[in-house]
Amino acid sequence: MELTGGRVRMTPGARRVVEAAERLFYAHGIHAVGVDLIAAEAGVTKKTLYDRFGSKEQIVVEYLAGRDERWRAFLAERLERLERPAAEARVLAVFDASREWSGEFGAKGCAMVNAHAEISDPGHPAYAVIAAQKTWMLELFTGLVREAGAEDADSTARALMLLHEGALVAHGLGMFPDPFAAARDQARALLGGVRRS
Amino acid sequence: MELTGGRVRMTPGARRVVEAAERLFYAHGIHAVGVDLIAAEAGVTKKTLYDRFGSKEQIVVEYLAGRDERWRAFLAERLERLERPAAEARVLAVFDASREWSGEFGAKGCAMVNAHAEISDPGHPAYAVIAAQKTWMLELFTGLVREAGAEDADSTARALMLLHEGALVAHGLGMFPDPFAAARDQARALLGGVRRS
């Protein structure tokens, strides 16, 4: 199975497998996509696929963990662009980044939320990846809000989290146009009305 | 197939099928549950199941439409409880109702969002049910906000929608305790700060 800290060593074939899996899992759901299709789309035999990953479950883990890694790198790059940023501007930049990301890669909403809908066993290794992603986002907001000097950083961060998750869902379901702009507006109002310590 | 306006005639066996399907689909996901299991859990043969529904797809439609109906009835009952209610109180009551509903039936978040994650074909009949549910909720918020006399009812309603969807997701993933209370607090602040026409 060739693991390195729960992750798989990414040979060229393995990388193509994860890329194909990400595209197929995200578009059609995890259970709707078989390993035969993944292998075919990756231009790889099932033998190679199982030599690298050992199980479909492990491909799911790589799919989610890889996507999370890319999102974090994407977000970090967007946050570093800001020069001498006010903390409030950094919070709003998270919504802008999410809007851009979702426009490019997020037509079906949050991959973590969607995967969670298909997994019932809390012992599934993907569960930890999903939970960690949401914890990380909440802590990101908490840190940024604390920088901004808000009185109750925890509850403010949670409110931002609700707006952000709501925007992801609204975008995925096409509830109304540009939900990230709406969420960003609310976030600004929320931060503007907050008492400073 | 015995349809009545796109829906199935609910004989006793058919009702048990939908009940079993709802429990299993919601807990494990749609593609993860086979019709054999549904029939067994309903105490019904596959013959009966297919005589009533004709296809698994139709069971999915009944599952979602039935759950939506129950939610709307649940919410209507909670809203009617309020006597001589201010419109703002009615908005907050939606979040209270959602909190109560989710505590009883919503451990995995929104059934519509979860189903959407597993369906890729926009022509799937369940798609219309999902979209209609979200449209209905948005219009509900819009109507309530308009009653409250807010200046920009549409954008206020969308903000409430984001908070509500965010709370459903946060609850389903267990991101932090009592997300509906947090969403309700934000909703109140949002309504309180709104300019009246």
Add this chain to the structure above:
DNA sequence: CCCCAAGTATACCGATCTGTATAGTGGACA
């Protein structure tokens, strides 16, 4: 009394599912 709707019981269909087995190929590197 007889019919009909709703149901049971059971067996089957072809397709697809995850996962394994066997045998062989081509390149990099020591």
Add this chain to the structure above:
DNA sequence: TGTCCACTATACAGATCGGTATACTTGGGG
């Protein structure tokens, strides 16, 4: 030159998938 390593090709196993077929039972209403 020889040995790994990543990979191809193909075939197969056992289970489960959605869906169908045949034959029978039961209870209530004209």
